[in-house]
Amino acid sequence: MFIKRSFLLYLLFNLKFVFSQSPVVKAHDSIKTSELDEIIISATRTKRKLISLPLPASVISRKEINSINSVRLNSIIEEQTGLITVPDYGGVEGIQIQGLDSQYSLILIDGFPLIGRSAGTLDLSRVTVGNIKQIEIVKGPSSSLYGNEALAGTVNIITEEPKNGFNFYTRANYRIGAFNSNDLSSNLNFKNNKLGFNVFLNRFSNDGYDLDKNDNLNTVDPYKNYTLNTKLSYNFFENLKFNISTRFFHQDQRIKLDENIFGNNEIKEFNIHSRIEFKINKKWNNEFEFYITNYNVDEFLSDNIYNNLSSRDFDQKFTRPELRSTYKIDSKNYITAGFGIQMERLKRSDFYKNPKFNSSYFYTQYEYNPNKKASTIFGLRFDDHNEYSSQLSPKIASRTKINKNITIKGSIGYGFKTPDFRQLYFDFTNTTVGYTVLGYNAVAALIPQLESNGELLDILVPLSSFDSELNPESSIGYNFGIDLKLNTKIKINLNLFRNEIDNLIDTRVIARKINGQNVFSYYNVKEIYTQGIEFNSSYEIENINLSLGYQLLYAKDKGAEKAFKNGEVFTRLTPTTPLFVLSEKDYFGLFNRSRHVFNFKIFYTIPKWNLDTNFRVVYRSKFGLYDSNGNGYLDTYDEFVNGYSILDFAINKIFLDSFRIGLGLDNILDFKDSANLSNIAGRISYCSINYNF
Amino acid sequence: MTRSIFFYATQSLIIGMVFFSCSKDDSEDLCPEGEFQSVINLHAPVTGGQGEPSSGNFTKFNFSSGQITESETQWDIGLRGTTIIVNGGESSGIVDEPTRNGNAAAYIENNTFWCVQNVNLNLFSQDSVSSLSIPTGSENGWYSYTGSPNHLILPIPGRILIFRTHDSQYVKVEILSYYFDIPTNPDSMLDQSRYYSFNYSYLPN
Numbered sequence: 001m002f003i004k005r006s007f008l009l010y011l012l013f014n015l016k017f018v019f020s021q022s023p024v025v026k027a028h029d030s031i032k033t034s035e036l037d038e039i040i041i042s043a044t045r046t047k048r049k050l051i052s053l054p055l056p057a058s059v060i061s062r063k064e065i066n067s068i069n070s071v072r073l074n075s076i077i078e079e080q081t082g083l084i085t086v087p088d089y090g091g092v093e094g095i096q097i098q099g100l101d102s103q104y105s106l107i108l109i110d111g112f113p114l115i116g117r118s119a120g121t122l123d124l125s126r127v128t129v130g131n132i133k134q135i136e137i138v139k140g141p142s143s144s145l146y147g148n149e150a151l152a153g154t155v156n157i158i159t160e161e162p163k164n165g166f167n168f169y170t171r172a173n174y175r176i177g178a179f180n181s182n183d184l185s186s187n188l189n190f191k192n193n194k195l196g197f198n199v200f201l202n203r204f205s206n207d208g209y210d211l212d213k214n215d216n217l218n219t220v221d222p223y224k225n226y227t228l229n230t231k232l233s234y235n236f237f238e239n240l241k242f243n244i245s246t247r248f249f250h251q252d253q254r255i256k257l258d259e260n261i262f263g264n265n266e267i268k269e270f271n272i273h274s275r276i277e278f279k280i281n282k283k284w285n286n287e288f289e290f291y292i293t294n295y296n297v298d299e300f301l302s303d304n305i306y307n308n309l310s311s312r313d314f315d316q317k318f319t320r321p322e323l324r325s326t327y328k329i330d331s332k333n334y335i336t337a338g339f340g341i342q343m344e345r346l347k348r349s350d351f352y353k354n355p356k357f358n359s360s361y362f363y364t365q366y367e368y369n370p371n372k373k374a375s376t377i378f379g380l381r382f383d384d385h386n387e388y389s390s391q392l393s394p395k396i397a398s399r400t401k402i403n404k405n406i407t408i409k410g411s412i413g414y415g416f417k418t419p420d421f422r423q424l425y426f427d428f429t430n431t432t433v434g435y436t437v438l439g440y441n442a443v444a445a446l447i448p449q450l451e452s453n454g455e456l457l458d459i460l461v462p463l464s465s466f467d468s469e470l471n472p473e474s475s476i477g478y479n480f481g482i483d484l485k486l487n488t489k490i491k492i493n494l495n496l497f498r499n500e501i502d503n504l505i506d507t508r509v510i511a512r513k514i515n516g517q518n519v520f521s522y523y524n525v526k527e528i529y530t531q532g533i534e535f536n537s538s539y540e541i542e543n544i545n546l547s548l549g550y551q552l553l554y555a556k557d558k559g560a561e562k563a564f565k566n567g568e569v570f571t572r573l574t575p576t577t578p579l580f581v582l583s584e585k586d587y588f589g590l591f592n593r594s595r596h597v598f599n600f601k602i603f604y605t606i607p608k609w610n611l612d613t614n615f616r617v618v619y620r621s622k623f624g625l626y627d628s629n630g631n632g633y634l635d636t637y638d639e640f641v642n643g644y645s646i647l648d649f650a651i652n653k654i655f656l657d658s659f660r661i662g663l664g665l666d667n668i669l670d671f672k673d674s675a676n677l678s679n680i681a682g683r684i685s686y687c688s689i690n691y692n693f
Numbered sequence: 694m695t696r697s698i699f700f701y702a703t704q705s706l707i708i709g710m711v712f713f714s715c716s717k718d719d720s721e722d723l724c725p726e727g728e729f730q731s732v733i734n735l736h737a738p739v740t741g742g743q744g745e746p747s748s749g750n751f752t753k754f755n756f757s758s759g760q761i762t763e764s765e766t767q768w769d770i771g772l773r774g775t776t777i778i779v780n781g782g783e784s785s786g787i788v789d790e791p792t793r794n795g796n797a798a799a800y801i802e803n804n805t806f807w808c809v810q811n812v813n814l815n816l817f818s819q820d821s822v823s824s825l826s827i828p829t830g831s832e833n834g835w836y837s838y839t840g841s842p843n844h845l846i847l848p849i850p851g852r853i854l855i856f857r858t859h860d861s862q863y864v865k866v867e868i869l870s871y872y873f874d875i876p877t878n879p880d881s882m883l884d885q886s887r888y889y890s891f892n893y894s895y896l897p898n
Contacts, residue, residue, distance in 0.1 A: 457785070457786055457787065458785075458786075458822070458823050458824065460824075509830050509833065512829065512830070514786075514787070514788075515741070515747065516739075516741070516747035516774070516776070516787075516829075518830050568803050568851070569850075569851065570803075570805060570850040570851030571850045572850055574877045575848075575869040575870040575875045575876075575877065575890070576869060576875055578805075578806075579805045579806060579850050579851060579867070580805070581805065581851075626839050626840070626843065627837065627839065627847075628839070628843075628847075629847065629850060630836070630837045630839075630847030630848055630849050630850060631837075631849055631850045631851065632832055632837055632849065675842065
């Protein structure tokens with residue numbers, strides 16, 4: 001087994017390296033950081049204590065990532081209350097926040113967006129957690145700060161900054177289960193008064209897995225990837241600081257469709273992010289940031305005598321300079337303002353042309369903290385886009401501490417998502433079935449072309465209805481929360497949310513083809529809402545930390561609700577039994593939404609043994625993936641995917657002050673559902689070794 | 694070749710029992726049941742499709758005889774794959790259409806079979822160059838296509854097809870299944886498709 005051998009070689013290499021250094025006592029991060037000190041940046045774009053924030057937000061700490069031995073972003077995200085990872089086309093895993101699909105959440109690295117959503121979903125497993133300092137999650141619309149895509153929420157991945165002194169760590173994580181996977185990270189860090197740098201390298205490989213042995217296809221084909229992240233910081237003066245961060249990602253995946261067809265999928269990505277921070281005086285701070293990123297995929301398929309059968313490519317580039325200023329009027333009043341421009345372009349197979357989006361934006365935020373007990377934030381952002389009507393995104397959030405045990409907070413915000421490149425410029429014909437999908441802006445040019453080629457039978461939607469532009473999808477999000485401290489040990493947090501989404505984009509048939517298939521395009525049609533309750537509680541005694549999280553969710557289409565109400569929806573139990581009309585309470589809601597999700601976690605530390613252990617359970621109740629009785633809606637008579645639980649266990653011990661060894665079992669019950677949940681691979685056991693110098 | 698399949702097609706005609714709802718406990722919107730006919734496994738093959746132009750003869754059906762017919766005039770509806778045409782109007786332009794020489798027409802009502810009790814003459818339309826009176830495509834007409842991974846054609850519950858026959862009678866049709874022998878849980882890999890099973894009943898003029 002190649003991987004096993006390479007893993008041993010790697011260990012040997014590193015052990016050698018270890019002993020060539022003089023051992024230094026390194027404090028492990030087992031000292032619990034108090035929740036009071038948790039700092040969050042994404043919610044206001046200034047460093048702010050999580051506890052003082054008037055918004056529903058949470059922070060996943062390095063400590064939690066370490067204790068569950070998470071290696072990729074998806075595995076840590078899926079254990080958080082109200083965040084559900086769902087598989088999407090092409091084996092990628094996206095994130096559902098407050099019941100909204102993954103395309104409505106913004107994923108940021110150090111405050112700037114990750115790109116590369118070839119079918120709407122950004123694959124979370126692309127991101128290594130090896131050099132993550134913390135993950136910040138803000139729920140509800142944040143377009144007042146971040147503009148496009150920040151509709152359901154934002155996930156901001158904060159990477160490690162150079163830290164004082166010189167240190168080195170290396171970490172190896174080897175997982176065995178339905179597949180073998182191997183994650184190796186090394187980090188070198190240096191910092192003095194002026195100069196700091198950080199070099200992080202990660203290699204991840206996965207042998208892939210096959211949940212359905214009856215077909216010739218793998219559920220996930222084997223792949224390996226590398227992430228190189230470097231950071232350089234230099235303080236010219238006390239008031240002038242410079243920082244540049246680069247991230248390179250490369251992934252290779254061998255694809256095998258059957259005995260005779262194979263191929264390769266290669267992803268290349270880079271992000272360069274530089275920042276100059278200059279303080280004019282104690283009150284006034286400025287930051288100029290320049291961000292450029294490129295996401296590139298090349299895929300080909302060929303037969304076993306190397307005839308090229310198909311190749312696809314996807315090349316997206318995104319550039320954003322931004323200038324941001326914070327001004328502290330006095331201890332009670334802060335103002336933040338920023339402006340920037342954004343340039344985005346995409347070259348892709350099956351596209352009508354190579355589209356470009358340009359936009360400029362301005363945002364401002366005013367924070368008013370009259371006293372320690374109350375705070376209010378007003379935010380406003382204006383986005384001017386070359387393709388769409390400009391967007392004005394306001395937000396207001398407020399928090400009041402009623403007494404030392406009760407705090408209430410509420411917010412209302414606007415979020416939007418502009419149609420993506422695919423929805424505007426797609427020009428795709430399925431070669432085996434024969435249907436065609438056209439982007440909204442491609443219709444006017446391509447339908448006449450199809451017609452003159454004699455491919456169309458008739459046009460169902462007149463071309464004139466594509467004269468006006470496709471509108472951005474927008475939402476208004478309401479959040480109302482209570483933080484309760486029952487005593488020093490028990491904390492409870494409750495958040496009620498509702499998101500109203502307008503102009504949701506769907507596909508419809510616009511023309512019929514002579515081959516009996518249809519031409520589809522996109523249009524604004526639906527109005528949906530998601531609402532529910534999120535509950536989090538924690539109980540802390542000495543070395544034990546228990547937590548319980550729960551989300552109740554109703555995600556529904558308003559049009560569907562109306563159809564049920566009007567008695568227009570029917571079903572029958574079998575094809576030969578009588579039809580009956582369904583009532584409003586029979587409407588379950590949108591596909592792929594679970595009414596209930598639970599998580600329960602126990603973390604237990606034994607300081608005198610340098611040992612920590614934890615046990616976690618995540619439960620997701622039943623959900624529907626498709627309409628099985630033909631009425632077009634998900635109702636209680638449809639087939640559902642059963643609810644399921646994932647149980648995980650981990651134990652970690654520190655040896656000789658520098659070594660940390662972790663053992664664990666993920667998915668102890670070996671839960672699998674190949675037909676509906678291709679992202680769950682079954683039971684995995686792992687060991688991980690961490691060395692800190 | 695298609696002809697032999699035609700004759701192979703199992704067909705049966707059942708005169709439905711006459712039921713009347715007598716129990717008051719039944720839900721209020723229960724409509725009185727009456728006489729109906731059932732057609733099982735009417736085969737409507739199609740060649741092509743899957744990226745190629747669909748072709749092949751339509752299976753023609755006559756409601757008053759309850760049989761498939763080869764007649765060029767005495768037919769009411771024609772079925773080929775998921776497409777249903779009526780013997781009325783003009784050619785829609787698809788390949789291998791029979792000549793329409795009757796005055797048949799159709800519309801779709803969203804209701805239960807028994808609660809459709811009258812005909813709304815204003816709703817009838819005939820086939821034309823721009824559209825068929827029973828629209829094609831998932832969720833546009835009588836069926837929905839489930840897509841990946843099951844790839845099933847399912848009749849939309851509550852879509853009642855109302856036809857004017859070539860001899861100016863009115864009939865309501867409820868399609869029950871598109872698969873051979875009406876499987877309770879059809880499987881697109883195992884069950885043979887393009888076998889229509891439906892109930893129909895005459896409506897007063």
